[in-house]
Amino acid sequence: MSQxxxxxxxxxxxxxxxxAFVRLSDGDLVAMSDLYRRRRxxxxxxxxxxxxxxxxxxxxxxSGWACSYKMxxxxxxxxxxxxxxxxxxxLRSVLFRTADHNVEPVTPVLASEVTYRDLIDSFxxxxxxATAVLWAASRDEAMVVEHLVDLGRRSATERTAHFLLxxxxxxxxxxxxxRKGYACxxxxxxxxxxxxxxxxxxNRVLRELREEGLVTFQKGNVTFEDYDALVKLSGFDRDYxxxxxxxxx
Amino acid sequence: MSQxxxxxxxxxxxxxxxxAFVRLSDGDLVAMSDLYRRRRxxxxxxxxxxxxxxxxxxxxxxSGWACSYKMxxxxxxxxxxxxxxxxxxxLRSVLFRTADHNVEPVTPVLASEVTYRDLIDSFxxxxxxATAVLWAASRDEAMVVEHLVDLGRRSATERTAHFLLxxxxxxxxxxxxxRKGYACxxxxxxxxxxxxxxxxxxNRVLRELREEGLVTFQKGNVTFEDYDALVKLSGFDRDYxxxxxxxxx
DNA sequence: CGTAGCTTTGATGTAGGTCAAGAAATGTGG
DNA sequence: CCACATTTCTTGACCTACATCAAAGCTACG
Numbered sequence: 356m357s358q359x360x361x362x363x364x365x366x367x368x369x370x371x372x373x374x375a376f377v378r379l380s381d382g383d384l385v386a387m388s389d390l391y392r393r394r395r396x397x398x399x400x401x402x403x404x405x406x407x408x409x410x411x412x413x414x415x416x417x418s419g420w421a422c423s424y425k426m427x428x429x430x431x432x433x434x435x436x437x438x439x440x441x442x443x444x445x446l447r448s449v450l451f452r453t454a455d456h457n458v459e460p461v462t463p464v465l466a467s468e469v470t471y472r473d474l475i476d477s478f479x480x481x482x483x484x485a486t487a488v489l490w491a492a493s494r495d496e497a498m499v500v501e502h503l504v505d506l507g508r509r510s511a512t513e514r515t516a517h518f519l520l521x522x523x524x525x526x527x528x529x530x531x532x533x534r535k536g537y538a539c540x541x542x543x544x545x546x547x548x549x550x551x552x553x554x555x556x557x558n559r560v561l562r563e564l565r566e567e568g569l570v571t572f573q574k575g576n577v578t579f580e581d582y583d584a585l586v587k588l589s590g591f592d593r594d595y596x597x598x599x600x601x602x603x604x
Numbered sequence: 605m606s607q608x609x610x611x612x613x614x615x616x617x618x619x620x621x622x623x624a625f626v627r628l629s630d631g632d633l634v635a636m637s638d639l640y641r642r643r644r645x646x647x648x649x650x651x652x653x654x655x656x657x658x659x660x661x662x663x664x665x666x667s668g669w670a671c672s673y674k675m676x677x678x679x680x681x682x683x684x685x686x687x688x689x690x691x692x693x694x695l696r697s698v699l700f701r702t703a704d705h706n707v708e709p710v711t712p713v714l715a716s717e718v719t720y721r722d723l724i725d726s727f728x729x730x731x732x733x734a735t736a737v738l739w740a741a742s743r744d745e746a747m748v749v750e751h752l753v754d755l756g757r758r759s760a761t762e763r764t765a766h767f768l769l770x771x772x773x774x775x776x777x778x779x780x781x782x783r784k785g786y787a788c789x790x791x792x793x794x795x796x797x798x799x800x801x802x803x804x805x806x807n808r809v810l811r812e813l814r815e816e817g818l819v820t821f822q823k824g825n826v827t828f829e830d831y832d833a834l835v836k837l838s839g840f841d842r843d844y845x846x847x848x849x850x851x852x853x
Numbered sequence: 854c855g856t857a858g859c860t861t862t863g864a865t866g867t868a869g870g871t872c873a874a875g876a877a878a879t880g881t882g883g
Numbered sequence: 884c885c886a887c888a889t890t891t892c893t894t895g896a897c898c899t900a901c902a903t904c905a906a907a908g909c910t911a912c913g
Contacts, residue, residue, distance in 0.1 A: 425750075427753070447745065450739055450742050451742070451746075456749065475735075478731065482727065485734040485738060489699070489734060492738060492741060493695065493700070496745045496748065497700075499749060500674070500748060503748060503752045504676070504682045504684075506752060506755035507799075510868080511869070542890085542891065543892070544890095550756075551755065553870055554892090556870070558894085562894095759900080760901070793858095802901075803860090804861090804902075804904095805901055805902070807861060811862095
């Protein structure tokens with residue numbers, strides 16, 4: 356029975372992701388299965404997590420996309436990151452007393468709930484899991500850092516190109532894209548809020564990239580016309596995403 | 605002997621910092637003392653960590669300031685964060701195979717070296733330490749996220765004010781500042797590279813803030829003339845930094 | 854006491870914002 | 884399967900926040 360469970364967990368995107376960092380034993384996998392009990396659906400428009408909430412829960416995305424963001428008094432918002440299937444979401448809201456950000460579905464979402472107790476208990480049972488989660492959190496931080504460089508020092512065009520390439524690299528890791536392109540449910544408004552630009556300007560940048568024969572962002576699809584030129588243009592270096600093979604044997 | 609050691613560690617800024625997240629047992633403190641063996645000095649101008657390096661080590665800052673940054677091909681750089689005494693530095697360079705960023709002293713620095721083995725060994729011995737480090741890393745990520753919001757959606761003035769206030773809050777936690785002000789060894793160039801602005805513009809913003817009677821940034825000192833007005837101007841909310849008392853009993 | 858790194862200021866240029874308005878999609882109820 | 888509503892996309896005209904360039908005064912320290 357627990358064997359069946361373990362196998363099932365092993366096939367989940369989350370287990371696959373953590374396995375990239377730390378080799379997980381059967382015991383680890385069984386402990387992880389406790390994190391997988393409550394499946395929940397979220398429709399678009401309702402926050403999965405909102406700033407200031409005290410319920411300490413997080414989710415592992417099973418299907419659909421979400422975005423985490425912060426609102427400013429001025430009414431503008433900054434999207435910090437998008438979450439794709441397999442991503443952990445809201446870790447800081449479990450770890451801290453109150454959530455410091457919002458998370459909203461971008462498409463209808465299916466996710467497994469992880470409570471504070473689940474997480475702490477499983478850390479107690481299998482310390483390696485804590486290390487694996489630390490690793491996963493650090494990879495996420497590496498992405499946020501790269502995003503910060505985008506906003507601080509790259510032009511609108513470089514930034515947009517870089518962002519589309521990063522998404523491809525992430526999606527490829529979970530089998531949802533390749534260097535030809537991927538399905539992308541983001542609106543230009545979402546893109547604008549992520550890249551710190553206006554929706555109008557994003558539109559112009561996308562047109563330019565399309566007319567230059569580099570990428571097409573249309574009808575929910577990103578298609579790379581010239582992947583290599585795009586990499587060159589944006590200075591994209593996927594090193595910060597790749598860590599082939601478990602780091603902790 | 606090990607008792608003396610433990611007490612010494614308990615007094616270190618690093619132990620104080622982690623204790624804010626997780627109550628540490630004597631055993632935990634002894635395990636931590638292993639992380640404190642090698643003290644090293646760094647002069648200005650030599651990187652403590654550089655992008656692509658394979659030696660997997662990190663440091664805990666004992667005294668002085670440092671900054672972590674990324675360089676772009678264009679020659680411009682983005683400072684991701686400053687480290688002040690007590691801060692962990694280069695965690696991602698221990699955890700990953702190669703460092704994805706640089707760290708440079710801003711002043712002469714005294715730091716304790718932490719190697720990959722040290723860290724993994726101590727996690728094995730005391731799982732709570734792994735959890736504590738996860739927490740500390742998450743707090744750091746919260747700061748990077750707020751910095752990202754700065755770059756994406758705040759004006760140069762708001763951004764600068766926000767940044768100066770955040771530094772105050774962090775320095776206050778280690779007893780190096782209060783709402784009157786603090787000693788700040790940063791040049792306007794460093795400020796510019798952190799805030800994604802040009803040094804010239806930073807200078808103008810600082811002048812404006814000074815002439816408005818809000819803050820003075822001069823001669824290595826930040827002095828708040830009107831703390832509350834500055835908070836209002838920048839929309840600063842210190843919640844993301846405060847987590848009074850251990851979260852894990 | 855000189856020279857190299859900071860800070861300050863002015864003049865001018867430009868990337869990207871804002872406003873406005875029409876055209877395509879997309880969705881919804883009948 | 885169509886009519887209407889709503890969101891999303893696209894483009895043009897104009898404007899502003901910040902960059903860049905240039906040059907002069909500071910400071911500090913070898």
